[in-house]
Amino acid sequence: MSCDVLVIVEHNEGRLKNVSSEILSFFGKIATDNGVKVVAFIFGDHISEKLYCDIGKLGIREIVSHVNNELDEQPGLVAGMIADLAKKVKPKLIVMANTVKSRDSAPMIAQKLDIEMFSDILNIDYKKTVINLARLVYGGKAIEKIKLLNQQALITVRPNVLGNDENEAFIPTITKLKTNELPRTQTYLTKAKITKEKVQKPINEADVIIAIGRGLRRVEDLIMVNDLARVVNGVIGSTRPVVDMGFVRRSHQIGQSGRSVSPRLAILLGISGQIQFVAGISKAKTIIAVNKDSKATIFKSADYGIVGDIYSIVPILTRELKKLKLQNR
Numbered sequence: 001m002s003c004d005v006l007v008i009v010e011h012n013e014g015r016l017k018n019v020s021s022e023i024l025s026f027f028g029k030i031a032t033d034n035g036v037k038v039v040a041f042i043f044g045d046h047i048s049e050k051l052y053c054d055i056g057k058l059g060i061r062e063i064v065s066h067v068n069n070e071l072d073e074q075p076g077l078v079a080g081m082i083a084d085l086a087k088k089v090k091p092k093l094i095v096m097a098n099t100v101k102s103r104d105s106a107p108m109i110a111q112k113l114d115i116e117m118f119s120d121i122l123n124i125d126y127k128k129t130v131i132n133l134a135r136l137v138y139g140g141k142a143i144e145k146i147k148l149l150n151q152q153a154l155i156t157v158r159p160n161v162l163g164n165d166e167n168e169a170f171i172p173t174i175t176k177l178k179t180n181e182l183p184r185t186q187t188y189l190t191k192a193k194i195t196k197e198k199v200q201k202p203i204n205e206a207d208v209i210i211a212i213g214r215g216l217r218r219v220e221d222l223i224m225v226n227d228l229a230r231v232v233n234g235v236i237g238s239t240r241p242v243v244d245m246g247f248v249r250r251s252h253q254i255g256q257s258g259r260s261v262s263p264r265l266a267i268l269l270g271i272s273g274q275i276q277f278v279a280g281i282s283k284a285k286t287i288i289a290v291n292k293d294s295k296a297t298i299f300k301s302a303d304y305g306i307v308g309d310i311y312s313i314v315p316i317l318t319r320e321l322k323k324l325k326l327q328n329r
C-alpha cells in the first residue's frame with residue numbers, strides 16, 4: 001500500500017474532532033478532483049463502524065486503523081507507530097491537526113523520518129508537482145510561504161482554516177493494524193513496563209520518589225531504577241522528555257505541566273534541574289540529586305548531591321540501602 005497524503009485523524013472517544021473533519025474533507029475533495037491518493041489513519045480506543053462511515057462521508061476511500069486503548073497519553077508510542085506506518089505507505093505529505101496532542105508527537109515523527117515539519121498551516125494549495133503552503137510565524141505577526149517540490153514533509157493544520165467541503169461519500173476500505181504487525185521498536189518494548197507501573201501509587205501521594213531524567217539512556221535501564229525503587233518503597237516519576245520518549249506514563253511526570261509532589265524523600269537521577277521540573281518537586285522534604293555534571297542546576301535545589309554517573313551510582317545506592325534495610329530488621 002502506498003499513498004500521496006497520509007492524514008492522521010484525531011477523535012474524542014469515537015467522535016471526529018472538527019479540525020480533523022476539516023482536513024479530511026479538504027483532502028477528500030483533492031482526492032476526487034486531482035486523483036491524489038489519500039489515506040486516513042485512525043488510532044486509539046472507541047473506534048466504531050460509525051466513525052469509519054463518518055470519515056467515508058468526507059470523501060475518504062481508504063482508512064488504516066489501529067485500535068489500542070493505551071496510546072492516548074503516550075506521544076512517544078504514537079510517534080513510533082505513525083513513523084512506522086509512514087515508512088510503509090511512503091506519503092509525500094503527512095497531515096496532522098494543530099492540537100495539544102500533535103504538538104508532542106509531530107516533531108518526534110518528523111525526527112524519526114528525518115523530514116521537514118511545518119506547524120500552524122493556514123492554507124494549502126495542492127498541485128501534482130508542487131504544494132504551496134502558508135503559515136503564521138513570529139507569534140502571528142507574519143505569514144511564511146513555503147513551496148514543497150519533491151521533499152516529503154509533515155504539516156500540522158490550524159482549526160477553522162480549511163472550511164468543510166461537501167464531498168461525494170464513499171464506503172472506505174479499512175485496513176486494521178495489529179500491534180504485532182508493527183515493528184518492535186524500542187518504544188513498543190516500554191508497554192510491558194508501563195502496564196506494570198499501573199499498580200504504583202499515584203505520584204502525588206508517594207512518600208518516596210525516584211525521578212529519572214534524560215540521563216537514563218535506554219528504556220531497559222528502568223530495570224536498574226526499579227531495583228532501587230523497590231528497596232526504598234519508592235514510586236518512579238520523571239521529567240517531561242522521559243515521558244515524551246514513552247519510558248514513563250504521563251501521570252508520573254513531575255513539573256509545571258505535570259504533577260506537583262511533596263514526598264519525604266526524592267532521589268533525582270540524571271536530571272538537569274530546569275525551572276519547569278523544579279516547580280513540581282520543590283515541596284519535597286529531602287532531595288538527593290545524582291548528576292555527572294558538577295555544575296548541573298539541580299544541585300542548587302538538592303539537600304545532598306552526588307556528582308557521578310547514574311549507571312555507577314544507582315547500583316551502589318541499591319546495594320548499600322539493601323544492606324541497611326537487612327541490618328534494621
Ligand SMILES: Cc1cc2nc3c(=O)[nH]c(=O)nc-3n(C[C@H](O)[C@H](O)[C@H](O)COP(=O)(O)OP(=O)(O)OC[C@H]3O[C@@H](n4cnc5c(N)ncnc54)[C@H](O)[C@@H]3O)c2cc1C
Binds near residue numbers: 276296311
Ligand atoms: C511550557 C513548558 C512546560 C514544561 N513542563 C515540564 C514539566 O512539567 N516537567 C519537566 O520535567 N519538564 C518540563 N518542561 C521541559 C523542561 O524545560 C526541561 O527541558 C526538562 O525538565 C529537562 O529534562 P531532563 O532534566 O530530563 O533533561 P536534560 O535537561 O537534558 O538533562 C539531563 C541531565 O542528565 C545528566 N546526565 C546525562 N547522563 C548522565 C549520567 N549517565 N549520569 C548522571 N547524569 C547524567 C546531564 O548532565 C543533564 O544535567 C517544560 C518545558 C516547557 C517549555
